[in-house]
Amino acid sequence: TVHMRDIRKLDKMFSTSNEPSITVRQQAILVNCDPVRAVIMRDCCFVFLPDGTDSLIAHLKSNFKLHIADASAFEFAYNHTIYALEAILATICCIFSTQCKQVIPLGRSALEKMTKDESMSELESLRSIKNSMSVLESQLGGMRRLLMTLLENEADLHMMYLTKLCENPKLAQDLFCIDTEDVESILELYLQEIYSSQTRVALMAQNIVNTESIVMLKLDSKRNFLLSVDLSLTLLGTLIAMPTFIVGAFGMNLNSHIQDTEYVFWVVFALCGLFILVGYVVVVKYLKQQGINMSWTY
Template identity: 20%
Template sequence: MGKKPGSSSRTIGWPRLRRPAGSPPPAPMPPIGGSSSPPNNNNSMIVGGGGGGVGKGKKKTGGPKLWMRFDRSGRSELVECDKSAIVRRAAIPARDLRILGPVFSHSSSILAREKAMVVNLEFIKAIVTAEEVLLLEPLRQEVLPFVDQLRQQLPHKSPFQGAGHMDEQDNETHVSTGRQWLPVPEATEGLQYDLPFEFQVLEIALEVVCTYLDSSVADLERTAYPVLDELARNVSTKNLEHVRTLKSNLTRLLARVQKVRDEIEHLLDDNEDMADLYLTRKWIQNQQSEALLGAAASNSIATTSPHLRRLSSARSGSLVTSNFQGENDVEDLEMLLEAYFMQLDGTRNKILSVREYIDDTEDYVNIQLDNQRNELIQLQLTLTIASFAIAAETLIAGLFGMNIPCTLYKMNGIFGFFVGGSSAGCVLLFLLVLGYARWKKLLGS
C-alpha cells in the first residue's frame, strides 16, 4: 500500500539503554586483529624530520653582497644588501640582477628601466638612477679606477650647472614640489647645459672600459710582434705554442671589444631606447607633473619673489610635455655614444691588424715549410736517380758473378778496364736521367 502524503515513516529498533549517573564510561573496543598496542604518536615527529630534510636539500639563496653607493655630490658609502633590498631601492625587476651575476661576467649590456639603468660593461656592474649609483664589487682591482674617477669627477659636475644663480635673474620661473624648486625649461635657455647625472656615470664607465681595452690591446701588440718575428726566423714547437696562446688571447679580446661595440651600436640604432635612458628627464617630468597636479588641486601656484611672474596655463602645460629640449631629443646621448663607438672601432681595427699580421706570418711560415718540403722532394728524386744508376752497375756485377764460363775470364788485366767502364757508364746514365729531370723541371734550376 502506498504511504499517504504528509505521513512520516517510523523506524522500529532496539530501545536505548540509559547509563546510570556516576558509572564509569565503557572501555574502548579493541581493534580488529587483537592488537591492543597504543597508537604511535611519533608520526608528527617523523614528518617534521622529513620536512627538515627537504628543507636542507633546497638550494641556498645568495647572501648579501657588497655594494658602493654614490650620490650626485660624489659622497660614497659601502653597504651590504641582498637582492630584495636592491630590487626595492632601484625599482628594477629581479631578473635584471642576473645580468650582473657571474654567469654574464664578460657580457656587455645597457638596459633602460622606468627609474634606473642597468649597466654591465666588462667588469663594471652598476645600477644607475637619477639620484645615485649602486656599484657591485667595488673593491676589485679592475673596478678601482672607475671608483676613483667617480670620486674625482662627480663633485665637479652638476646636471644643472649655474642653477645657483637662477634666483638672481628676473626672467626665471620655478615650480615648487613641496621639497625643492625645479627650473622651468624656458628659464634654462642660455645657461650652460651639462650632461645629466646618469650620462655622466655612463661616460665615466665607457671611458674606463675603453681605456682598459686599449691598454690590453697595447700589451697584446707588444707581446705579439716579437713572438711572430721569432717564429718567422725559427719554426719550432716552442714558438708555435707561443703563437697558439697569442691567437687565443686575441680571439677573446676581440670578442670582448665586439660585445661592447655591438651594444653601443644597438643603442645608436634605436632612438626609443636612447630616450628611455634619460632618467633625469623622466624624474623632472614626474616631479613637475606632481607639482602641477597639487597646484591644480589647491589652486595655489605662486612665485618665490616679486620678480618672478606667474605661470600661464600654456606654459604650465608645456612643463609636462617637454623637458629642456623635448622628450624625443637624444642628441647629447647620441654624440656621447658615437664618440666611444668610434674609439672602440679603432681598438677593434688594431686587433684586426694584429690578426692580419698573424695570418701573414702563418702564410710566410707555410711558404717556408713548403719550400723545405720541395727541397726534400728534390733531394729524394736525386737520390732515386743515383740509386737507379748504381743498380745498373750492380746488375752487371751480378751477371758476371754466376760462374758461367766466359772468354773474358781468360783475358789478363781486363778486370780493371771492365770495372772502370761499367762505373763510367753508370755515371753517364745518372747524368742523363738527371738532365732529363731538370729539362722537365722536376728539379730546381
C-alpha cells in the same frame, strides 16, 4: 621596472652569451660588459665585479669622481645616470686600452724574433699571441656593436634620462621631446675610442697572419728542398743498386770465363757508370717535364 630575469642576465651562470649589453628599463639601466656589471638608478649605482679584479675598484672610483665633478660643472648638460654610465664606459675603455698596451708590444716583439729565427717554437709563440689578440678583438667588436645598436635605438636613448622622467612623469608619454644630444655625444666618443683600439689590434693581428704565412712558405720551401735532396739520393741509390745486383749475381754464381778476358773489368765498370749517369739524367728530365724540380739549389 627591473625584472628578476634582468638581474639574472648579469650573472655569467644565467647568461646565454658573453656578448656585452646595456638594457634600459623604467628608472634603471643595466650594464653587462665583462668584467663590469652594474645597475644604474636615478639616485644610486650598484656595481658588481668578479673575484680577482680589485684593481678595477680604484679606476671606477676615480672615474666616478671625475665625472661627478664634470656633472657639477655642467649641470644642465648632464644628469646622474648619464655620468654614472659614462664612468663605467670610461673604465671599460681603460681596461681595453691596458690590454692593447700589453698585447701589441708582445706581438711586435714576436714579429721581430720571427724575422731572425724561423723555428717552430717561435711560430707557436706567435700563434699564442695571435689567439690573445683574437679574443681581445672579439671583445672590442662586441662592445662596438653594443654602442652602435644603442645609438640607433631612439627609445632607449630617451629613457636613459631617469632623473627627468622621475621628476616629470608626463615625459614618459612623449619621450621624443627629451633632447638626447648629450648621451649621443658620450656614446659616440667611446665608440670612437673602442673603434681605435679595435683597429690597432686588427692591424697587428693582420701583420701576424701575414708574417705567419711568409714563415710557413719559407718552411715549406725548406721542406721541398729536403724532399728534393732525398729523392735525388734515393734515385742514385736505386741506379747504383741495379748494376751492382747484376754484376754481383753473374760474377759470383756463373763461371763464364769472361773474367779471363783482358780489359773486361774496365768495360763493365764503364757500362755500369754510364747506366747510372744516363738513368739519372733521363729520370731528372722526365720529372722536370712533370713539374718536379730536382735542383739542389736553395
